[in-house]
Amino acid sequence: MAGITTLGFDADDTLWHNERVFRLTQDRFAALLAEFTEKTHLSDRLLAAERRNVLHYGYGVKGFTLSMIETAIEVTDGRVHADVISEILEAGRDMLKHPVDPLPHVEETLKALKGQYRLVLITKGDLFDQERKVTASGLDVFFDAVEIVSEKSAATYRTLFARHGSGSENAMMIGNSLKSDVVPALEAGSYGVHVPYQITWALEEAEAPLGNDRYHRLDHIGKVPLLLARIA
Incomplete structure (x- = not known):
């Protein structure tokens, strides 16, 4: 695929x-x-x-x-x-202490993809809080690995996708931030899929890399399986 x-x-x-x-x-x-x-x-x-x-x-x-x-x-x-x-x-x-509320389409998407690919949760932020949210979400059961990093860069993705797969060229990163999730993943040679959220923190704003054929934008995360089928 x-x-x-x-x-x-x-x-x-x-x-x-x-x-x-x-x-x-x-x-x-x-x-x-x-x-x-x-x-x-x-x-x-x-x-x-x-x-x-x-x-x-x-x-x-x-x-x-x-x-x-x-x-x-x-x-x-x-x-x-x-x-x-x-x-x-x-x-x-x-x-x-705020409750962790999963977004629409998330659970069914992860359930559909589990077993077909190695699923890795890659998040940045405070270790204790991110660990709390991963557990409280109930979504941890779908992931083969969880990586909490201080920053997301092309080097980060090269390292993690080599650790949890066959390298960054054979990986896809999916996230709401062009700056953190998409652009550096593309720089690492991966696919970068932008799934916008209703609000974007100013420090996460960036220009869409429209000229890159590995860049995709989806309305919601539930369309990820269809994207994977289309680019097979």
Whole structure:
């Protein structure tokens, strides 16, 4: 089947809802700081903090929480009250306890593909939180391997697809992020399948690689088996 032996799946916003939890927390954050600044300005300052901090704290809830605290200090010129900081920390803890809700078509798709290919879940972020979400989703039973990485690059995919298959040229990576899931997988020589989510974090935006014949875009994950049949 076009030499494909391994299917890599992103987790957050590909297998289950994630970004909407961050957006709900940002609304909560904006309400806490409403007396100091308006929502759009606060959102811009928070994104700038996330952009600075991702190199230090990595991806996930913990880094996001620290960025909210840093932003709160900045926009209040250091006058933020301790009880607001406490509320921000509580919001972060609530995110780490949030239920994991699989997206439509996910379970039946994984069930249909299991046994035909080696299925590998490839996600980035905080180790403890990602492990929690994988288990809480109930989808771990479909995967032959789970890899939690600090960053997704062409080198990452070459390494993982060699470890869990016959190399990156015989692999397909499926995910909602062009920047993390699709473009670097294509650079590694794999197929890259973009399955957009309803919300995209600004730091995950990228141009679609329309000139690459291994690039595909699907409306939902349930169309992956049809794509595999078509490119056979």
